[in-house]
Amino acid sequence: MNLSLTQQQKLAPMLIFLGLALLILRCATRQPPPGGPEDKTPPRLLSSFPRPDSTNVRNLEYLEFEFDENLDRGSLRNQVWILPELPGLFEIKWKGNKKFRIVFEDSLESNQTYLATIGAGLKDLRGNTLNEPVVLPFSTGPTIDRGEISGQVLGEQAQNVFIYAYPVREDFPDSTIFHAKPRYYTQAGKSGEFRIKYLKPGVYRVYALDDQSGDRLYTLQTDRVGIPFSDVTLAAGGEQTFQHLNFTLIREDTTGPQFVRARALTELTVELSFNEALDPARHIAVEIEDSAAHTPLRVLAREVAGEERDKLILYTEAQQAVRYSAWSAPLRDEYGNSMPLDTLRFVFSGSAQPDTSTARLIEIYPPDKQKNLPYDLEIRFKFSHPVDSVSLKSSFKLLDSDSLPVAGRWRFPSLLAPEYAPDSSLKKGAAYSMEINLAGIKNVFEKPFGDTLFVYQFSTWEWSELGEIGGTVRVQNPGWEKAIIEATPVKGTEIYSVIVNTNQPYLIPFLPDGLYRLKAIIDLNQNGRYDGGQSFPFRHAEPFRVLPDTVKVRKRWTTEGVDISFEP
Template sequence: MKLQHSITILFGLVLLINCASQRRPGGGPEDKTPPSIIRITPNPGATNVPTDTKIEILFSERMIKNTVNDAIFISPWPADEIFYKWKGKKLKIEFSDTLKTDRTYVLTIGAKSSDLRNNKMKDSFSLAFSTGNKIDEGHIGGNVYSQTNVEGTLVCAYSLDDNQNPDPSQVLADYYTQSNELGGYNLMYIAPGNYRLFAINDRDQNRKYTRGVDGIGITNFDVLLTAEEKTISKINFQMSIEDTVLLFVKSAYSIDQSKIAVRFSEPVKKFDYKSPQNYFTITQENDSTKSLGILSCYMDSRDPATFFFNTENQQPFAYNFETKDLFDKAGNGLDTNFGSVLFDGSAAPDTVKPVITFKSINDSTRGIKIDSTLQFVFSEPIQQEPFEHNFNFLENDTTSVAGTFSWINPATVKFFPDSSLNYLTDYTIKIPIDSISDIAGNFLDDSLNTIHFRTLSQDTLTAISGKINDQNPDGKGRIFLTAKSPKNSYATSLNKSGDYLFDNIFPGIYTISAFRDADSNSVYSFGKAVPFVAAERFIFYADSIKVRSRWPNEGNDIILE
């Protein structure tokens, strides 16, 4: 009986376990519905809310708690400590102190809040309530633009009424929100006043700006909200990471007895390449009074952090390469602790034949534009006069094409035809390898000394045009415009508002952007947080523009605000 009773109990346990492990059959569509807020207290827009109130939020789904906690912003900050208490789908928020009287509070739940299936909220949610008898109604909106993911970017508003120069790396903002997956954001229920806005890619999640780590976006003007003008839109940002690292020399090595290569930590800001003695010195390690003369230097066309130096004949000694007065592209100076490097000199003569490392047109290419420029990059400096004298550019193998040579550096040359090439025409470039040599007299080592190509048909190309109007009558600087497709990019510029034209472009789907170059450096300036430097004004044209061959797309008018 005991044995039978034990077996019965064991069978019952097995049955219970099997039943308990049963689940709803798999299958069906994956849940991709964004979570939402079902109920919240205090009620949105509530006034005369008690100062000891607690906030309760009911979500439509069970949430990943830390994604919500990290995405909650309360403005102004209500207390030294905030406590988050979860029970199922419900979150209760309590404070270590009472709220201030006669104050509008804004609770924002950022778009990065996720449910257990990692579905994020569609947009940030903002709730306003007041411990007084009215709700502030200010609203600032716009977009965040970046080469990387913009979803969840913090958009921060700092009041300038008490602090004219807020430092986002040191103080918390008065108002926060997060951008959605398309970069759109809305700061709601803001009190009247003057504000400075920043967009921060808050990687360390401290709600402050960490230079060199967080991406940051700067506005081009501060925002004033008044009782009459409560809504300001199109406050947009372009994100960038501020370069705070000093430039330094990474390595140097001898190529042969008259050439060395030096690599820096990052691309170097342009300097006077024709006067290398103003920036570089090479001395023997054991006798700094004995220097090695630098005859010329140039930047590697393929790597702007690498420079080549032609020197007097070296000896098999250790040399010290030292540099000064250089800057990186961001304007950071040289780290003087790492401004020099040792390398071993070489007594080996240059016996290596130069090769063509890059050519802008390859052999047997078709569809070349008629306004193309030819470019050749060599592995080392070559003798320029023999190259120009022996360079043959022929149309239909008979007619010589006239043009001008431009040497970008001793190893890079461009050829500009005097006039546009003809459509749908065969061209040939001949480079006699037995007459082209480097400085040491080594002749060109390249099996392909002839390049054949054909230009495209006139019916292939198209155009995009329109007007750009700068609404700021005091706007200064050229207006730079860019049209980009997945395969091609074109640029043009204007002195002032007026008609623009991207002519002779390949068909495709393009996006157009523009900026006003206020500092006249020919590139977009992102601005600076501290000390504050406003970003340049820019615009991304809202619509993608599709153009087909022979069908120009006109009337794409742009307003720069």
């Protein structure tokens, strides 16, 4: 189509306007970069000033770091540390988006090794973080200190946990971690491994700290802390490296539980809520009476419940729609801390709401016809209502293949979920049966669970289908006599454990074939479980080691020579 000159002159401004609008719209629209897979590569350091391991650095006014790609400037916040810390502040100045300077306000100490660290939280524009912190050591003197402490923080969410090292002197107080910032620190990497380098010779106490506030101080009940199994000595002119300082994070609690409220859930159930998990093992007597008539309300049973174990459930005889007063001895939390009261007193309004649900057996483990069960099997039940323990014990039988009863012991972690464990290991490749007579089982309210006789059958592993792991836990300290060895399958959650003598052959039997991770704990107090230590008064944790490689278990085979060494 031919346009006249006049038409072209009228159309030109419109075309220019439309072109500008499309350009603006395209620029304002976020689009992925064209071509290629998504960039998941973390930033990489190209250069630094001064260069790593520089000595006789004098009159230094700034540090400089340059990376291979554009960085998220905001992610550098709280990710720069200079150790030992400077008395004054420093300023970050960017030179584009790949390079930045750390400008000092104060001069540096003479004859001192410094370590500048860029934390693993630094990101590129894609959100990719550093694989591990970037460190820049340099010295204002003629030499660089070479002391080094390394280890690993075990468990979930170990990445970016801080490792704090304090020089220990004769007057070093246990409370140091609460009020004094560490002279040296670093962060754990993605696998929890850490390395503090360039330390002066001396004695150090090292902690792992999940520092929630970032104030370089330990806050009880807020931060998780890892306690060392030993202080570390880096000898002048001698051994300058200490390895395998491993940590497990714990949350310490020094205050007792606080009562929140009491309420009746039904005419037969009262729920007491607290601000933290309770000790389920402690038996507490609770007395309840009508506030006006002073008529007692009988408590039939009680138990700790709730996902957080922060509820105490009281099962009572039928309540009335009246006000009740109650009292009990003070409760303890799961750490053994008692409530700061001589007597817990509370009130609640009774409920006339009847409990119309049917009492029933919900689940049994193992299920019927289950095969390849372990020899140390625990039988577990799940009931809809709190079970009367006496009637359950008299209405359950575990029988072997000759119909002979298998003796065992009952555990009641909850009246809704009792457990039965045989006194001795079950036989290899053997058939067993369970008889549960519901007609004889009642709940604590004297209501039956039904009239069915359940007969479940199961069998254990054939010995020929299992393997073993053997080796030695090697130690030099003569006081380290006992060790707990835990074998955890790579695919699975069950933990197979044995308690053994150190420096003597051990054997972990009855393992299904597969890959396993091994961990050894020196059981110093010989209580059969790991002790994570204590911050104040200070008590060292128990030492432990984790084999870096998995162990292969094969059927009908002993995988030998799996030694776990605590030797330097």
